[in-house]
Amino acid sequence: MNPLLEAEQAVLGAALLSPDQLSHLDWLAPDHFHRPVHQALFGSLRKLHGDGHPAVGAEAPIPASLARGAWPGAITVGDSTPVMRQWVTDAVEDAALRVRGLTAAYAHTLIAVCPRPEHAPVYGRMVLEGAIHRTVAQHAIRLHQVARADALKGEVEGALRSADILSGVLTDLAQRWGTDPRPVAPTTAAVPPVKAELVAEDERFLLAVLAEQPQSLDEVVAWLRPGDFADPAHGQVYRCLGALHHRGEPIDRITLLWEAQRRGLLADGTLSGEQLTDLCDGALPGSAEWFAQRVMRSSLTRTAATSARAVQALAEDESLGPRRLINHALYVLGPLGEVRDRWQAANGSPAPKQSPSAPAPGGPPPAQVRAARARSTPRPFPAPPGPLGPVPTSTGGRPPSRGHP
Template sequence: MNPLLRAEQAVLGSLLLDPGQLSHLDWLAPDHFYRPVHQALYAALRKLRDDDHPALAEKTVPLSWVTDAVDEASLHVRGLTAVYAHTLVSACPRAAHAPVYGRMVLEGAIHRSITRHAIRLHQAARADALRGEVEGALHCADVLNGVLSELAQRWGSEPRPVAPATPPATAPVAPPLVRADQVAEDERFLLAVLAERPKAMEEVVGWLRPDDFADPAHGQVYRCLGALHHRCEPIDRITLLWEAQRRGLMGDGTLSSDQLAAICDGVGSGSAEWLGEQVMRSSVTRTAANSARTVRALADNEALSPGRLINHALHALGPLDEVRTRWQAAIGRPAPAPTAPTPSPNGPPPTQVHAALSRSTPRSVSPPPARLGSAPARVVPRPPSRGHG
C-alpha cells in the first residue's frame, strides 16, 4: 500500500482514538491530505474540537466522538461510513505517534504543492513563448517562489537556495515549433545588424548574453562579437571569422565559414535594441520552462526531504531570476532588489519553532542505573585554575 495513504489513515485513526492529539497538530491543515474523504474527516474533527465536544472532557473516548465526526464529514463528502472510520482506527499502530504521522502527511502535501505550481509555470512559459510574451511565466514564477517560502515556514526550515549534489534528470523538451523559426530569424537578423554596424553593440552588450540565444551557434557568434567589442578591435567579416577560428569554433564543427558568411551578408539595417529584446523575451520563457521542469523533477523525487526539496527548488529558479533582471534592464524597468528577511532579535518566529519542534521532540535520557554491588566512582577533586586562589 502507498505509504502516504497509510500515514493519512494513521493520523486520522489516532485522532479518533485520542482527541487530545489534535492539540499537537495545529500546523496540519485539511488540504494537506490527499484524499477528499480524509480532508473532510480531519476538518470535521477540528470542528468538533472547536465546538467543545463532550468527548474532550472524558477520560475514555465515547462512541459519539466517532459517529459525530462521520456525520459532520458526510455533509461535505460522499461515501464516508462508520465502517471506514473503524478501519482508520485499526490502521493506527500508536495514537501517541500522531505528530509523526502528521509530518508524513505534510511531506506529501509539500511535494504535491511544488509539483502543481511547477506544472503551472511550465504551461505558462510555453503559452508565453507561443504568444511572444513573458508576463504569465514571470507571474507564475513569483507565485512558486512565494509558495516555497510559505512551505519552508510551515515546515520549520530556513528557505535558502542550495544546489543539489546530483542534478535531477529531466527529459529534453523541444521548443514550441510555432515560434522556433521566428526566434532563429530574429537571432540571425540581430547578428547581421551587429556585424554591419559594430557601434550597435553598445545598445545590447549591457544586458544580452550568449546563453540568451536559442541556437548555440548564434550564441557563439555573439560571443565573438562581444570579444572584439571588448578589445576595441574592428568588426567585419574577416575579423569575425578570425576570432571564431581562434576560439576553435571552426575546428569542432560549431560554426562554418558559410554560416558566418550568411550572417555577414544578411540585411544589416534594423534596431539592435528591439531585436535584442526579442531574443531576451525568448530567453525568459525558455529559462522559465527549464526551471519548471527541474523543479518538477525534484518534487517527483520522494527521497528528498521537504527542507532539501524547497532549497533545491529555490536554486533551480535562480537562472530565471538572473534572466528576469536583465530583461527588466532591457525594457528600461529595473527589477526591484530582493529584500532579505531580517533576523528577529528574539530568534525565529514562534510558528516556525513550533513546526520544527512538532517534527522532532527530543526525549530526555535518564542516566544508567548503577549496578548492584558496584562501588561508587571516586570523585577526583579538580585542581585550581592558574591565577585564581
C-alpha cells in the first residue's frame, strides 16, 4: 500500500465525483502529481472546470451506485446524472489526448478509491507534500552531480549556481506550504563527507611553502581554515603552523615537530615525524596564496557535494513533514554558505547582497497557501500571507575577519 499513490487517486476520485471540489484545490497543480496519467487527468479536470462545464455547480454528485460499480450503465437518479456522467467522459477523453493508458475503467477505479469527496483538500495536501519531497530530492541530486563535475574540472561556478537554485527552491516551497523558512538542525545521523580527489598534492605543496616561507601565512590565514584540507592530517599541520606564527616563534622541522607533540598529534597517530620531515625537506618556491586558493576551491566543491547528499537523505525520509524537511535542508546548506563566503573573500569579490523582495510573477495564488494548511475536517481558512518573494538569490557576503587557525 502506497499512501501517496492512494492520495493522488483520492484527489482525482473526489474531483470526478464532485466537480465543485476543484474550487478548493486551485493551489494544486498537475505537476504535483507523481504519475503522468494523474497529471494529465487533473489538468483536464482543471481545464473543464475553468471552462464552465455543465457539471460544475450541479445539484448532485455522481450517484453512489456509480462508485459501487455501475459503470457507465443506465443510471436514472436525478436529472443531473447524465450531466455528471458526461463530466467524467469529457475528462477522460481530454486527458487521453496527452497520455496513453487512461480508460473509463481507471476513472471508475479512482472514484471507488475516494472515501469522502469533501476531504479533497486534505488529500491534495498529501499530494503536495509528496511533490515537495520529490522536488527537494531532484535539486539535491543535481547539486551533487554539478559539484562533483566542478571538482574534476577545477571550477566552482556550476556548484554555486546549483546551490543558489536549491536554496531558492526551498524558500519558495516554504512559502507555498505556508511556513517561514528557518534553518533547524536535523536529528538524523550526519552524512559522511565526500572523499576528495586530486587535492592531496596541492595540500602538501601549500604546507611545504608555508613551512619554508612562514610570512606567507599572512596571505591566507584570513580565509583558509584547517577544515578546508581534505586530509585531516594536513589540516592539523596547518593548525600547528598557524599557532607558531601567531606566537611569533620560528618555524622549522624541529619547532613544528615540537608543536605537533604538544598537541598530542604524534601520540594519537594523527601525524608522524616522517611526515613532518618530508614536508619541511620538500620545500619548493611557489605562491602560498595560489596553492591555498586551489585547496579552498576543492573545499567548496567537496562541501557542496556533502551538503547535497545530506539534503537528498532528508528528502528521502518520508517521516519528515514539509516544514521540517525544508528547515532541516536549509540548515545543512549552512556550511556551504560559510565556505562560499571565505572563497569570495579569498578572491576579493564579496558576495552580493540580497535585493529587496518583489512579488513573483508566477507565484501561487493566496488560496494555495490557505488550502495547504487544510486538515481532516473542513474549517474556515486562515488569512493568506503576503506575496511571495523572488526565488533564488545569492548568499549574502560578510567581511572576513582576520585570524589564525
